[in-house]
Amino acid sequence: MQNGARNSVELRQLQYFVKVAQKEHVTQAAEELHVAQSAVSRQIHQLEEELGINLFMQKGRNLQLTPVGQLFCKRVEGIMKDLDRAVAEIHEFLDPEQGEIRIGFPHSLGIHLIPSIVAEFKQRYPNVRFRFKQGMYPTLIRDVLSAEVDLAFVSPFPDREDHIQGDVMLTEELFAILPPNHPLAGEEEIKLEQLKEERFILFSKGYSLRPIVWHACLEAGFTPKIAFEGEETDTIRGLVAAGMGVSLLPEMALFQTNPLQPARVRISEPKVTRSIGLIHRADEKLPPVAQVFRSFLLNYFGLCQGQGEGKLPGQA
Structure with a gap:
């Protein structure tokens, strides 16, 4: 790597690099980015020059990441995800009622419970958006740990799971x-x-x-x-x-x-x-909008009133 490369790599170069890596084609990447193909090619070339490595190799009509390109891409995707989340958190901090809640849940909760919860929450916070992910227990745990979701309903509630904490809802x-x-x-x-x-x-x-x-x-x-x-x-x-x-x-x-x-x-x-629990990462503070939703859920299931484990909607 050339001296100073760490300071001269630009955000736009990383954005273009990730898109080309995803599409494996400069033209398709340019179309999704709404820029000229030459602009994408130029940014990728400059990035390779600054890093002193080849990130891509030609494979037929497509581009394929080199081994070092794969390593770099994995790191950059994590950085871009963190950056997107940081920007979202700023907006949510300024107005928690305008943010997005990313939540995972198993299939059995999607029939009645999740729609009921979301419908009631949206009555109070109509501008909050939701991004849902369904999955089995191991997948949901992994999604929480990898920050794919902020909160997840899981069953059973995990007895011991490093870096995860939560509450039994019902x-x-x-x-x-x-x-x-x-x-x-x-x-x-x-x-x-x-x-x-x-x-x-x-x-x-x-x-x-x-x-x-x-x-x-x-x-x-x-x-x-x-x-x-x-x-x-x-x-x-x-x-x-x-x-x-x-x-x-x-x-x-x-x-x-x-x-x-x-x-x-x-x-x-x-x-x-x-047991059905709501979990989140133990070593991170929840985004403001997700904390609003968690507080709503604690109240929804009666935990804030000291009633113990919650009940299903409609139960006495």
């Missing part, structure tokens, strides 16, 4: 769901062991509800026989309603979305629940 009961014509469908409550001979429809590995159901069955004295593994509550609920097996789902995943619905029965033994 504890939710899981119900047995059965085909409508099942012999136990009319019962008010059952013991889980009564389903030991049934075939279960479970979430695929990686989904947090799967180990909860699995461990509950083991606690009841049996290993569940798996008929099908799915990735969406609608699929599991629909297959149970069609008579393909039984399952356990949390209450908020049982809101009706189609005419074909399974029977819902409370489980008396063992009691099966899941």
